[in-house]
Amino acid sequence: MGLIVQKFGGTSVGSAERIQNAAKRVADEIEKGNQVAVVVSAMGKSTDALVSLAQSISSMPNKREMDMLLATGEQVTISLMAMALQEMGIKAVSLTGWQAGIRTEAVPGNARITNIQNEKMMNYLDEDKVVIVAGFQGLDEHDEITTLGRGGSDTTAVALAAALKADRCDIYTDVPGVFTSDPRYVNDARKLHSISYDEMLELANLGAGVLHPRAVEFAKNYGVPLEVRSSMENIEGTIIEEEASMEQNLIVRGVAFEEDIIRVTLTGLSNELHHLSQIFMTLAAEHVNVDIIIQSRTESQQASVSFSIKKDVLQDTIRILEENRVLLGFEDVEYETGLAKVSIVGSGMVSNPGVAARMFKALADNEIQIKMVSTSEIKVSTVISQERMIDAANILHNEFGLSGIEAPVEAK
C-alpha cells in the first residue's frame, strides 16, 4: 500500500462530467489499495472569468482582494470532487488551502509555500478518506488568503507529496505526457518516456506549459517522483526523475517556445556598476520576473541594458522603473513587443560543444533574426520575432533529430 498524490488541472475538471471522470482515476488508485491525496485547480476557464469580473470593476485591482477572489475557484472544485467520489461510494473530504495547513509567504498573487502542517490531512488519510485539497492557495502569517500565481496547483501537489512523504505525484493534464515540442505546432513532436528534473525544469521555465517550473524545482529538491499523465485516457505518461534512463544519446531533448515576450531597454545609463544591480534588485523586490538580460556599453560612456519580461508584468515594470528613475540612473525606457522565445533543451549539451552555434546557423539559414540569446549548461534560448516562432520551432526540432524516433503522438 502506498500514498499517491494526484493533481488535476483546470481542463481535467472543466465540467461536472470531467470531474466525474477524474474521480475514476482516483478510484483506480483506491482499488489498488493506495491512499490518495488529490489536488485540483479551478474549473476550466473559471479563473479567467473571475479576473475579467474584477477588471470590469478596477483596471488595477488590489492584489490581496484578487487572492480573495481567485481562491474561490479551487474551493468550488474540491467540494464537487468530494461529492463525485462520495457518489461512487468512496469516503472523501475537501480542504481549502488553509484547512490543509498550507502556509505561504505574505506575497499576494505570487506567494511561495513556506510550510505544510500535515496533521489534519494525515488524520483524514488514516480514516481511509481521500483528501481533496484546493491547489494554488494558502494562508500567510497574518491569516490572509494568498495564491501561488498561475500554475501554482502543480506546486501545491508536489509540496503536498513531499509533506505527506508520498510515493509518487501524478500530474493529470489534458495532454498524454511531455513532448519533444508542442504537437499543436510541431507536426513531428513525440511523447518522451522519461526526462530528468533539470531538463524538465528548463522546459517548464521555457513555457512548455505542461508543468509549472516551481513544481519541478520542488520535486527535484525533495526527490518526489513525478508522472505527467492524461486525465482523459488511462495510458502511460512521462516520468520525471533524477536520471532519465532512456534516450540519453540525444543531445537535445526538446524544443520549447513562448509568445508575448517583451524586450525592455533602458538607455543613457550612468556608468556606475551599482545602478545595474539596483535596477534588477528593485524589480525583484516588487516581484517582477526578468528573464534574459543583455548589457552593452559603447565608448561614448552611454551604456544601456535590455531585458525580457512577460506581457502581464509590463504595466508593473514600467511603473516601477518610472517611479525609481532617479535612483536607477537611466535616461529613457523603451520596449519592444511582438517577440517570442524559442529554446532547445538537453542535458547532453554540456558534453557536446557547438550546439548553440548549430542552432544559430539553422535560424540564420532560414532568415530568422536573433534579438537576444541566453544559455545555460543544458539549454539555449533565443528571442526572435513572434511571427517566425512556429517556423523556428519546427526548424530546430528537425535540425536536432527529434522527429521520427517513434511514431508521432497526436495530442488532444
Next chain:
Amino acid sequence: MGLIVQKFGGTSVGSAERIQNAAKRVADEIEKGNQVAVVVSAMGKSTDALVSLAQSISSMPNKREMDMLLATGEQVTISLMAMALQEMGIKAVSLTGWQAGIRTEAVPGNARITNIQNEKMMNYLDEDKVVIVAGFQGLDEHDEITTLGRGGSDTTAVALAAALKADRCDIYTDVPGVFTSDPRYVNDARKLHSISYDEMLELANLGAGVLHPRAVEFAKNYGVPLEVRSSMENIEGTIIEEEASMEQNLIVRGVAFEEDIIRVTLTGLSNELHHLSQIFMTLAAEHVNVDIIIQSRTESQQASVSFSIKKDVLQDTIRILEENRVLLGFEDVEYETGLAKVSIVGSGMVSNPGVAARMFKALADNEIQIKMVSTSEIKVSTVISQERMIDAANILHNEFGLSGIEAPVEAK
C-alpha cells in the same frame, strides 16, 4: 460619528455595475463621517448555479461539501465590493466569515451563529477601513466552514451590528421597504413607515421574504434598530424597532402569503402521548422545521396528526418518518401538495377579539376552503389551496382596510 452596518442582498450585488452602485451607498455613510461594516450575499443567482452544479454530480450532495461549495459565492462578492470601494478612493478590506471571527454551531447548511470575535474587524475599523464581511457563513468548532441557510446574510448583518455595537443596521434590498402585502400580487399594497420587531417577525416567518426571521429575532433580542431600504434609489425605507410609533390604529398591519406548503398526515397513531412528542422531537433533531400542527382524535382510538412543512424538506421528512416508523408508532404517512399559507399580522389584534373570525368569514364568503389554521397573539395563518392564494391575499388586504391609506407604491 456612528457605526453603521449595511447589508446588500444578492440582487443588489448581482453584477459589477450593481456592486458599484451599492458601493455608492457605502460612500454616502463614509461622507457623513460614519464607520461602516458591510455584509454581502452571493451575486444574483450564483448560489442557484452552484446548487445545480452540485446536483449534476449528486442527487443528494453531502451537506458539509455543499457548505464548502456555497461559501465561495459570498467570498466572490466581498472581494469585488472591496475593489469597487478602493476604486472610489475609500479604504476597504474584505473578510470571509471565519476571518471576521464568526463562529457557528456544527450544523452544515443550517448553522446558527454562536459567537463573533470582533477584534479583527474593530482593528480595521479603527484604521478607517470599511470592513466587508461575507454573509451567510461562519466556522464551527472543528474549523469547518458552515453556512447559515438561505437568507442567512441578514442574520450575519444583524449579528455583526450587535457584536460591533453598531448604531443601526441597514438592510438594502431590491424593494423600497416593508409592504402591507406583496405589491406584485396585491395591487393596493403600500409601504409601511415603521413596524415592530414582533410584527416583522411574524411577517418574515410567513414568507414576506424581505428579511430573514432569524435576523429579526436577533435584532429584537439585541435591540438593533433595522431599516429596510432600496439599494437602487436613495429614499426612506421602513424602520423596524421595538415600538412602531405610527399607524398603531390599524388592527392588521400586513398580509403575507407563501406557496409550496405541504401537509403531512400520520394516521393510525397509537394513542400514547409520548409518541406525539417523539415525532416532533425526531424531526427537530434532524433540523426539519415544522410549522402548523393539528392533532385530531376520533372515538375509535384511531388518532392522527397533521403538520405543514415546506417543499424543500419533504424528502428528508418522509425518510426520517419511514426510518423511525416503529419508534414513532404510526400506521401510514400521507401528504398533500399544492397548498399555500395566507396570514394576517398585526399587534393590534391582541386587544381586538374577533379578528380571526372576520378573516374566516371573508375567505368563506369567497368560497376559499381553509385546510389548517394557526394563531398567535399577533397573527392568524390559514392553509388553503395554492390556486386561491393571490385571491385570498387581495380579499384580506381589502377586508382589513390596508389599501388606500396613502398612494400605492410600485415595487421594482
